[in-house]
Amino acid sequence: MKPTLLTLLSLLTLTNAAVFSPKGPKPPGLTYLYTVNITGGEAAPVGLGPRGYRVVVPIVGGSFSGPKLKGTVLPIGGDWALIDANRTVTADVRQTFKTDVSAYIQVTETGSTQPDGTAFVRLAYETGSEKCYRLNTIVAIGILKLTGNTLTIDTWQVST
Structure with a gap:
């Protein structure tokens, strides 16, 4: 027996509800x-361009630690930050982690400051390590805090 249009609409209504x-x-x-x-190095002020004021801050090192992941931030990468006419800072970060199990992880972050001064980023990961391969598919968010030349990011995985 073929479903009628009325039956299909009823199912759709129940599903939508x-x-x-x-x-x-x-x-x-x-x-x-x-x-x-x-830890950031000496900033390189690229200057005012068509999209805003660009400043590049190299990463000179750091460390990370959590329940299942810890290690060091290698002195590779930086933040190619952009400051727009409204003084919103947009982060464009590339960094490389080396875990305590010798896995290398490329971390990419992008996000921006909020009107209250808080800064949020979206994080993406890339690794070939079997031990950390699960990171390649996760969605993560971070909250940034800047103290002097040290940037702290508390990071969470989004889950169902």
């Missing part, structure tokens, strides 16, 4: 990954 309830969907969870402390 369950998915789009007045309470909204279930929010994602967050699982703490690590905190990283990055």
Whole structure:
């Protein structure tokens, strides 16, 4: 027996009612990954260009530690920050981690400051290490704090 249009519409209505309830969907969870402390080097002011004021800050080292991941930040990479006309800072960071199990992880971060001064980033990972391969597919977010030339990022994995 073929379903009728009315039957299909009824199913769609029931499905939409369950998915789009007045309470909204279930929010994602967050699982703490690590905190990283990055030491920055001398800033290179590229200057005012068509997209804003660009400044490059090299990474000279650091460390990270969390429940399942710890190690050092190698002196490779930096932040190619852009400051727009509204004084919003957009981070464009590349850094390389070496874990305590000798896995190398490329970390890419992008995000921006908020009106209250808080800064958030989205993080992506790339590694060939079997021990850390799961990082290649996760979505992570971080909250930044800057103290002098040390940047601290508390990082969480987004989960269901």
